[in-house]
Amino acid sequence: MMNILTPRPNPIVAALYTLRDLDVDVAVLHGPSGCGFRAARLLEEDGMKVVTTSMSEEDLIFGASDKLIEVLKEIDELFSPKTIGVVGSCVSMIIGENVKKAIIDSGLKDKAFFVEIHGCMGANTRGAIETLKAAMDFGLIDENEFQRQEKMLLLATEVESNSGMAKSKYTRPSRGADLRTVAEYIVNLLKDKKKIAVVLNAKKETAYLFADIPLAINLASKKYGGSIINVCNLSKIVGLSRIKRYAGDIINNYDSNGITIDYISGGLDEYPIAGKNAIEYLKDKDFDLLVAVGIPQALPILNKESIAVTNGPREVHPLEDAGYKYVTVEIASHSTVMGIRDIVLSELGEVIRDVAGIQ
Amino acid sequence: MKQIAIYGKGGIGKSSISSNLSVNLASEGYEVLLIGCDPKSDSTINLFGGRRIDTVLDLYKKGITDPNKLIFDGYKGVKGVEVGGPAAGVGCAGRGILVALKTLNKDYYLEKGFDIVIYDVPGDVVCGGFAGPAREGYADEVYIVTSGEYLSIYAANNIVKGLFNLNVKMGGIIGNMRNIVNEEQKIESYAKEIGSQLITAVERNSKIHESEIEGKTVLEKYPNDPLNLKFKEIGNKILENKKSKVPNPTTDEKIRSILGGLY
């Protein structure tokens, strides 16, 4: 297997995000104080508490089960959580900490469950799958839901290695195409009464940001004409309640702006198959431009003029190589969507509004 | 000044040899520092009348890291240190050794003018941490304790593999007898096979464990026993040894054929 040099999403962060999706109240990282720092901060803004056991050199040598028990009792008192997820780090797992026993000894086995991952090692999707499995064993989700999500995650790994940044040894980051150039291109097509297919293929909460781009294009079309085919992975019937709630929030916004969705391609955690569904739906339709936003790398390539909007500077080159005319990046996608219930302004959406003279 | 590390299969006699060697060299006027690196913390026990000294890692846990407080005065003025480590089955003893060595601060103890520093290291080289005392800046050379038994030599050869990989010099083999046929010859043939030498062989002698029961070295319990001369001989050979070099590990088949040929 190729040794990929580019730093990549990791299992511990995936586990934390999955715990958040499951509406777990507190995540305990059994690791050093800096473990998962960036993600932990973001997730706290989204309402889940994230703490560490602050493992030190000494704990690494002597073991830190007592410390974990202590921390579990402390957070139980401090936050009165309904559910607690304990996540392994590289440090605690290398020394073989017996986390399950610590949970039992803390007296909190009815509230807390252990996600057995080894920190930053391995594919991020493994972190998500292990979390879901632990949640299933703990009784938070049923087996069908587990199997559906597991399938999605494995497909997501495939997308990443076939068309994402796990495709090559080192992927240079890029800010992508100039936003104004892209916005003008889109608005001019609408002025020429052309037809644009807009595919929202977003992952979970990032939809709150990416949904702004279809919104801006639809608003521009209302002003200048042209027509839009709206395809969105905003199913309100698949997935965890939290994820369905995101979809509902966005559809409410679209409704209030008079936007009709032509085709629902799947749920917000189904981006690996929703992309395929979207292209399947569009392949016989007639249109002049495809705009794919969210996880465009999950869309099969159509022989059509296309624009991609992604969340990762390191997805830009692979998408350009795949044949997209323009690729733009929404840099702040992860940080701006925490703790919100409505669409937030995107960078490209803002420039489209500006070019179109709407506000 | 010489720094050496003693490796070998568990229970083969590393600690007995290290401690008896230490007190005998001290009785000749040498300044000796014995650093026990086994989490069991039993290398220096016979220098302190059977008392277990506080370990570096236990003190570290209490926030005590001043090297002066980690080193204890033992029998005949031998300075003793125990690295210590986690209880069996938890934590990471290998990491413990690395942290303890760093805490001990070799720059500090090397300035103290010791003639010899001995690291008594557990078992086979089990992870990077246990190889710590053999790394650059620590032991100048490694000595392996073995009997003529197959498993003991097999373990020795695994250690030799480690030394070869880490490019660490080996001073020689110290035989510790289990009274099997042609034992000394077997050990010597193996030593030659890996490009090393047999320093000397210590006979099996109940005075070693009789002394141990009282928490003593042989020198303390039986000061006039000739066994002490053996330990002095080992010590002096080590101090004078100029023939250390990186050994070449051999194969399991070769070990079996050497041992098999000597029955």
Ligand SMILES: Nc1ncnc2c1ncn2[C@@H]1O[C@H](COP(=O)(O)OP(=O)(O)O)[C@@H](O)[C@H]1O
């Ligand atoms: N030459 C010997 N004759 C008799 N008993 C010995 C001899 N060498 C070691 N022993 C005994 O064998 C046991 C294990 O020795 P020890 O030095 O603790 O081994 P190690 O440090 O290699 O694990 C001890 O009880 C010790 O007294």
Ligand code: SF4
């Ligand atoms: S799992 Fe290990 S490497 Fe990853 S963030 Fe935590 S401490 Fe760092």
Ligand SMILES: [Mg+2]
């Ligand atoms: Mg020992």
